[in-house]
């Protein structure tokens with residue numbers, strides 16, 4: 366029985382992509398790969414909403430953090446970080462690992478970063494060279510308003526580097542890299558892109574390229590210049606994950622056929638459905654509803670029922686795989702992914718399964734919960 370994989374990535378793979386993944390291998394230094402790389406990069410620009418460069422690395426999303434830090438900054442540089450959960454914290458700690466001075470704007474988990482507070486922190490930190498943001502915080506199910514944050518940041522520091530983790534949001538929700546003036550946008554193949562893990566994709570602005578020229582942190586594997594130079598020849602500096610490119614090529618074709626706005630609307634519908642069903646079960650949503658994510662829903666576990674009991678029951682009895690909480694939210698929440706290759710029927714099936722299993726675990730499901 367096929368699982369209903371409802372974790373916030375890796376996400377299910379459409380049949381067209383699964384078929385593309387098994388294509389015969391090609392020479393990664395030959396004309397076929399050059400054509401593939403060119404086509405995929407063009408299509409990625411459409412979804413990043415940018416005309417600037419997009420680089421790829423054989424890596425999961427975390428590589429995008431490290432690449433951002435080592436390519437744009439120098440030891441001792443000061444940056445401002447606005448973490449709103451586990452992943453924003455990890456982005457900040459990557460910077461600290463490389464000797465950057467990180468000042469954090471604290472935000473209560475479940476809330477979004479407040480543009481005014483970020484701007485205020487920036488006014489108090491004139492030496493800051495960059496700001497680190499997360500569009501969608503996968504650990505709390507909160508979506509930041511990146512347009513508002515970028516506007517507030519630019520009002521204080523028109524030329525600061527805005528570095529954005531869009532791992533679990535890009536291609537699912539609106540993100541206008543150029544119009545919103547974001548310098549680095551990083552994402553990973555296994556989320557909204559509907560392909561397996563293995564490829565980090567990073568949009569790099571002209572401003573970021575200028576900073577890169579003067580940044581002195583050591584780098585080898587993650588060097589933006591090396592990737593950009595070899596891309597001119599239709600190649601990558603190291604062996605690329607060729608099959609992931611085959612899959613991504615197929616998924617981008619599907620995505621273009623559906624259309625960017627239609628994809629955003631589908632994610633909105635699936636998120637609305639999930640939240641409505643959770644509310645009808647009288648479950649408490651973890652995120653402030655005003656900033657709830659369209660790609661992952663975090664739900665507090667009902668009193669007396671542990672997250673592990675719910676996730677295990679879902680997997681064992683319903684072939685439905687959902688996630689628990691991370692970090693200090695472990696045991697306190699469950700998380701349901703609705704990103705990438707997802708439509709209403711899978712979400713209805715998931716929430717039906719959740720209702721049955723909560724009942725089996727002794728939760729008093731309200732009458733007429735399934736509305």
Ligand SMILES: Cc1ncc(COP(=O)(O)O)c(C=O)c1O
Nearest residue numbers: 425426427452501503532533553
């Ligand atoms: C928002 C966000 N950033 C970064 C990452 C790290 O990506 P990866 O696990 O692909 O290294 C994740 C993974 O879930 C994420 O959700």
